[in-house]
Amino acid sequence: MSGDWREQAQGLWERADSMEPGEGKVRLLEEAVRLADAHADTGMGYMLRDALIDAATFGGAPDKALVAFAWCRGQQKKDPKRFDPEGMLWKQKWVVGRFKEFPHISRKQIADALDDMEQCFAKADAGKRSVLKLRYMAAREMGDEADAERLWAAWLEAPRDHLTDCRACELDDELDHHIDKGEWEQALRKARPILEGRQGCAEIPHLTLGTLLYPLFKLEHLEQARELHRRGYAMVAKNREFLATVGEHLEFLALTDNLSRGLTLLEKHLGWALEHPSHRDRFTFYASAAFLLERFQAEGGRDTVSLRLTKAYPGYRADCGYEVKALHAWVDGQAREIASRFDLRNGTDRFARLLARNRTLADEARPFAID
Amino acid sequence: MRELLQNATDAIRARQLLEPGHAGTVRLELMEKQDGSPPTLLFSDDGVGLTEDEIHRFLATIGESSKREEALAARRNDFIGQFGIGLLSCFMVCDELLVVTRSVRGDGRTLEWRGRHDGTYAVRQSEHPLDRPGTQVFLMARQDMTEWFAPERLRHLARHYGGLLPFPIQLTAGDRTEQLNPDGPPWRRDYESASERRKALLAYGRDVFGTDFIDCIPLHSTAGDVDGVAFVLPASPHFNARQKHRVYLKHMLLSESAENLLPEWAFFVKCVVNANALRPTASRESFYEDESLALAREALGQGLRTYLVELAHEDPRALQRLIALHGLSVKALALDDDDFYKLVIHWLPFETSMGVMTLADYRRAHPVVRYTPTLDGFRQVARVAGAQGLCIINAAYTHDAALLEKLPHVVPDAQVEPFSTADLPQSFEELTLDEREAVFPLLRMAERVLAPFRCGVVVKKFFPAEVPTLYSSDAEGVFRRDAERAREESDDLYAGVLDGVMAAAGGEPAQLCFNLHNPVVRRLAAVADREVLKLSVEMLYVQALLLGHHPLNAQEMALLNQGLLGLISAQLGGTGEGGEGGEDGGGSRGFH
Numbered sequence: 006m007s008g009d010w011r012e013q014a015q016g017l018w019e020r021a022d023s024m025e026p027g028e029g030k031v032r033l034l035e036e037a038v039r040l041a042d043a044h045a046d047t048g049m050g051y052m053l054r055d056a057l058i059d060a061a062t063f064g065g066a067p068d069k070a071l072v073a074f075a076w077c078r079g080q081q082k083k084d085p086k087r088f089d090p091e092g093m094l095w096k097q098k099w100v101v102g103r104f105k106e107f108p109h110i111s112r113k114q115i116a117d118a119l120d121d122m123e124q125c126f127a128k129a130d131a132g133k134r135s136v137l138k139l140r141y142m143a144a145r146e147m148g149d150e151a152d153a154e155r156l157w158a159a160w161l162e163a164p165r166d167h168l169t170d171c172r173a174c175e176l177d178d179e180l181d182h183h184i185d186k187g188e189w190e191q192a193l194r195k196a197r198p199i200l201e202g203r204q205g206c207a208e209i210p211h212l213t214l215g216t217l218l219y220p221l222f223k224l225e226h227l228e229q230a231r232e233l234h235r236r237g238y239a240m241v242a243k244n245r246e247f248l249a250t251v252g253e254h255l256e257f258l259a260l261t262d263n264l265s266r267g268l269t270l271l272e273k274h275l276g277w278a279l280e281h282p283s284h285r286d287r288f289t290f291y292a293s294a295a296f297l298l299e300r301f302q303a304e305g306g307r308d309t310v311s312l313r314l315t316k317a318y319p320g321y322r323a324d325c326g327y328e329v330k331a332l333h334a335w336v337d338g339q340a341r342e343i344a345s346r347f348d349l350r351n352g353t354d355r356f357a358r359l360l361a362r363n364r365t366l367a368d369e370a371r372p373f374a375i376d
Numbered sequence: 377m378r379e380l381l382q383n384a385t386d387a388i389r390a391r392q393l394l395e396p397g398h399a400g401t402v403r404l405e406l407m408e409k410q411d412g413s414p415p416t417l418l419f420s421d422d423g424v425g426l427t428e429d430e431i432h433r434f435l436a437t438i439g440e441s442s443k444r445e446e447a448l449a450a451r452r453n454d455f456i457g458q459f460g461i462g463l464l465s466c467f468m469v470c471d472e473l474l475v476v477t478r479s480v481r482g483d484g485r486t487l488e489w490r491g492r493h494d495g496t497y498a499v500r501q502s503e504h505p506l507d508r509p510g511t512q513v514f515l516m517a518r519q520d521m522t523e524w525f526a527p528e529r530l531r532h533l534a535r536h537y538g539g540l541l542p543f544p545i546q547l548t549a550g551d552r553t554e555q556l557n558p559d560g561p562p563w564r565r566d567y568e569s570a571s572e573r574r575k576a577l578l579a580y581g582r583d584v585f586g587t588d589f590i591d592c593i594p595l596h597s598t599a600g601d602v603d604g605v606a607f608v609l610p611a612s613p614h615f616n617a618r619q620k621h622r623v624y625l626k627h628m629l630l631s632e633s634a635e636n637l638l639p640e641w642a643f644f645v646k647c648v649v650n651a652n653a654l655r656p657t658a659s660r661e662s663f664y665e666d667e668s669l670a671l672a673r674e675a676l677g678q679g680l681r682t683y684l685v686e687l688a689h690e691d692p693r694a695l696q697r698l699i700a701l702h703g704l705s706v707k708a709l710a711l712d713d714d715d716f717y718k719l720v721i722h723w724l725p726f727e728t729s730m731g732v733m734t735l736a737d738y739r740r741a742h743p744v745v746r747y748t749p750t751l752d753g754f755r756q757v758a759r760v761a762g763a764q765g766l767c768i769i770n771a772a773y774t775h776d777a778a779l780l781e782k783l784p785h786v787v788p789d790a791q792v793e794p795f796s797t798a799d800l801p802q803s804f805e806e807l808t809l810d811e812r813e814a815v816f817p818l819l820r821m822a823e824r825v826l827a828p829f830r831c832g833v834v835v836k837k838f839f840p841a842e843v844p845t846l847y848s849s850d851a852e853g854v855f856r857r858d859a860e861r862a863r864e865e866s867d868d869l870y871a872g873v874l875d876g877v878m879a880a881a882g883g884e885p886a887q888l889c890f891n892l893h894n895p896v897v898r899r900l901a902a903v904a905d906r907e908v909l910k911l912s913v914e915m916l917y918v919q920a921l922l923l924g925h926h927p928l929n930a931q932e933m934a935l936l937n938q939g940l941l942g943l944i945s946a947q948l949g950g951t952g953e954g955g956e957g958g959e960d961g962g963g964s965r966g967f968h
Contacts, residue, residue: 017751029774035858036752042861042927068877069855072862075874079865104873109880114873121869202657202665232667313785 011049014040018053026063026207027244034060035069051080051088058096063207065245067103068282074100091129094168097122102139105146106285108346115143126168134163135170138178145181146285148353157182173204177213189220200233208247211240215250218257227373230257234375238270245277252289259297262372264304267297268312276315284343288356291340296363298333300370377533379462380419380513381541382628386455387423387511388543389626391480394424400543404534406527408550414517415525422510425479426459431489431499434460466513467493469521474514478506531556540627540650561627561650563594563605581607584622585646590701593683595649599671600663604649606638606680612701619643623663624650634662636669639677641708644701649676681709681716688719696723707775717786721779727770729758735783738767739790746795747771747780756797756924760846763839764803768795797848797924801889804836811892815901822888822913829932830856831886831917841893847920852883860929888917908946915939 014037021033034057041049054073061070074096081090101122104115123136141156161179169175176195183192198204199213214237221230238254241247251274258267271294278290301310310332311325320327320335344356381402388400405418426434434456466473471493478486486505491497506512517525527549534556538545545556559565562580567573577592589607596603613619618640620633627650637649654672655664663669684706687695699706699720707724710717722736726747739745747769748754754770761768771777783790793799807815815835822833830853838846849857856878863874890897897916903909918936921928928936 024774029772029777032750032772036750036925039752039858039925039927043922043925069858071877072855072859072874075866075870076862078870079862079867082867107877107880109876110873111876114869114876117869118873235667235670236665315781 010040010044011046013037014049014053018056021056021060025244026060026246028064028066030060031057031064031066031069038073047080048087051077055093055096058093058100062096062099063244063246065248065277066282067100067106070096071100071103090125094125094129094131097125098135098139098168098170102142103283105143106283108284108343108350112147112350112352115147119143129168131168132164132166134160134165135168137163138170138175142178145185146355147351148348148355149351171204171206173199173206173209176204177209177216180213180216184216184220187223189223192220193217193224211237211247212250213237215241215247215253218253219260222257222260222369227261230261231373231375234258242273245281248274248277248281248283249286249289251277252286252291252293255290255293255297256366258375259293259300260366260370261375262300262304262370263375264297264301266375268301268310271297272312272314276317278339279315279317284346288340288343288347288359291336291343292360292363295333295337295340296366298329298336299363299367301329302333303367377530378537378629379465381534381538381545383459383462384419384421384423384511385538385541385626385628386458387421387425390424390455391422391509394480398422402538402541402543402545404530404545404547406525406530406547406549414519414522416517417515417525417530418512419515420510420512422508425482425509425511426475426477426487427479427482428485428487428499430456430479431477431487434463435489435497435499463491463513466515469524470515470518472516474516475511476502476504476506476514477511478509480509537629538627539629540624542627561604563603563648577605578607581605581646581648584648587646589646593645593680595647595676595679597672597675597679599675600654600668601652602649602654602672602676604647606642606645606647606676608645608698609702612704613643619646621646622648624648625654625656626650626652630656631661636662636665637673637676638680639673639709641705641712642677642680644698644705645680681713684709685716685719688723692723695720699723699725704774707779711775711778711782714786717779717782721783721786724779726776726780727773729754729762729766729768729770738769742767743791745769745780745783745790745792746799747777747792748795749777752925753796757795757800759840760797760800760838760843761795761803764800766795766803796850797846798850798884798887800838800846800848801834801836801887804838804889804891807835807837807892815890815892818890818897818901818903818909818913821906821909822890825910825913826888826917829886829917831888833888833890835890835892835897837892838889839893841891841895843891844894844897845891845916845920846889847886847917847924847926848889849886849926850883852881853886854926856881856883857926857929861927864930888920890916911939911942911946915943 017033017037017040021030021037024030024033034053038050038053038057041053054077057073058070058077061067061073074093077088077093078090080088081093101118104110104118119136119140122139123133126133126136137156137160141153141160144150144152144156170178176199179195180192183189183195196213196217199210200217202210214233217233218230218237221227221233234254234257237250241250241254251270255267255270255274258264258270274290275294278287278294281287281290301307308329309326310329312327312332313325314321314327320331340360344360347356348354384402388398388402392398392400401422403418403420405420406415407418408415463473463475473491475489475491476486477488478484486502487499488502489497489499515525523529527547530549531547531554534545534547539557540561541557542560546553547556562577565576567576574592578589581587581589581592585607587607588610590610591608593606593608594603595606609619618635618638620635621637622632623630623634623637638645638647651663651672654669655666656662657664684695684698687698703724706720710720710724722739723734725732725734726738728738735745746766748757749771751770751772754768754772757768758770769776769780771780777794780792783792819833819835826833831847859874859878859881863871863878866874892898892901900909900912903912914935918928918932918939921932
């Protein structure tokens, strides 16, 4: 019997290994982990969780990555010789980097986890560049503008080392700063190596193509924006990890009056948003969906719309006919609720301001055909 | 060989632009020496030729040989640049090179350029003028490279890279001259009949890939000006990864490992295609990701889809055989394409708690489609569900859950429901009023004991009778259990974070369902001793967790350990001192 479960766990692992990132892969590895735990095999549990952290991080389950990491971390503390913390520093970055996306994780816990990470990295003789980037991103995301400004400079000045993210990821993360400031040209210039395929990694250019839609729209490079939308959406459409990027595509479609295409995205991805562990990603999606439905109402003509929404949507209707006003009220309400939870946690008004952005967008919208 | 063929092809095409109707020929002549010294290869074309000015331009290209890929790629797109790069590559096999050329555009003079690998060269007017425009390259084989000049090698390489070129390539060696590319691409030839065509193309596929394919599909796209043939693999690919295809660019072999040519779902074919208007990547291994490639990919995918649709209409059995081999490809396409979905969904096979069956067979017998999205979930429900006459689909395999969830959107009358252990009790038999009264003490005790474990209790009757209890929990509950174990193991910092995560997790409480058909449960219901009742409930709870493959947390592990001791102690009755958690002898009735 004991050989049997090992074979089973191994089999699950191999199957997961051959799969694209996504929910299915995560589920298989979770199952294998439970087998190892049920048989109290710590070594196997550690190895499998190591793989699970990857799968969950790139498969839209940051909460599961966190749980798996926390368990491994416990083992490292108990037996650092057998479970070397250094081997997981890279993953610690992924996990800690997403703390800010959960409103139930407090400011203090985020700060503690970053301090802890800094110590762990120092023990491994790594520089501060990695942690500075995460500090910058946390400060930016939580609306600590002065801190963010200071940390931005500190991050880019710190030398690269063996634990800093690849150049493509760093470039992509740098874009936000320029977009925040409305430096569209600069963002585009920085992204060139990514767009031309000279820099890339697991999630780049997937993320980048969505990020650049708005800058391109502002610069009126609409043909290029259309190409990025086509290329980019295909890359993110099948992995819920990219919910926020789908939101960016949705916003672009609404901005350019491609409402029908936008509705197709909404019906296809609402299910992800309903149960997505990252509230931050939910927010981007719901805010974009609200904007789309506002455009729909502004264009006038229809009070109801036919949509194939998931049954999990609280207002689900078997006849697929939805009142636009009610649907808008619901997604908008979701965005507002998440925004207020984040602002409450952060003690800033960043998310309230992000919500207000939809009003600006409404003035900027102009038709540009995708088809 | 590849570079020289490319140069000759470019030159002939340039001449065809000036003189439409010019056919063009490439000649390879191997001149072996009587004295056994290394041979010379004469490589000639009747293309556009070079003017003196152009010779100086290509020399400049050679001079600034850059290693940067982009610069290289840019230069390759320029006729003269490519010519220079091509010639440079000849120094891999020879130390000395002679180029004799006469331009269509020039003054009729024949020029020659003699270059050495050390970079020295001379340009002058040739003493042996050419009768017609064109270019001749003489490669004097280096001593250690003569193997590359064997006739067999030359024949093989020229065919490999230039086999599809639309003008003749002739090889002369000894006193024999042969044409290496007699017929152009096999998919453009005329055949006596459809079956002749199929036979010939399958033979071609075997020749190219060394595989006996089961069918071939014509490919065509206006975007990118692409045509070719796709071969259906005779076995499921081990990984559902994109296949490596052989691609020609303007009839010259570009790559044997291009991956980005077909849509992602199309990993059931390997293909050979020629593209006239797609851009190669700098490394020339694939095509550049741009709008034309995206459109071409869509058109080629459409061709494969048409093939599948025609099979569905004309030869459903062949489609079923194909599904058996390449179900994953078919499923992936069905997921993206509603019309295709409608066409094939009922032929797709699914694993169920009653064996593998097509969705059509399943729906004939079971009006509601019930599936579990995880393998573990399936294992937990399969046995019990089967005993209640429920047929459950194991949708843990790639695409299955998504395909089933799509069903009601495409087939309006279909009912589809995800199923888990939590849904099982609904199918169980309710208790009679008398039974209800009889089990009430057990129910109350179990509720009290299991409340700290966030687990509710029901009592019902179900089969198989050997199963005393069934533990069920939704996905959030399972996640909370995982988080709880991690919290127990982790340090303060992360345990604190996980507290928050667990508090935020929603979902219903777990549930333990007792089975009154089970003899032990029936006897337990009659036990009056509260301690024995408590102990038994605890042990049944732990057993249910273990049977459901739920790892125990620390609190549950403690239950198990104390419970075992308690049971042993109870068995020993009054004969000993009684252990901790042990009872008076009187309570052991229910366990004989």
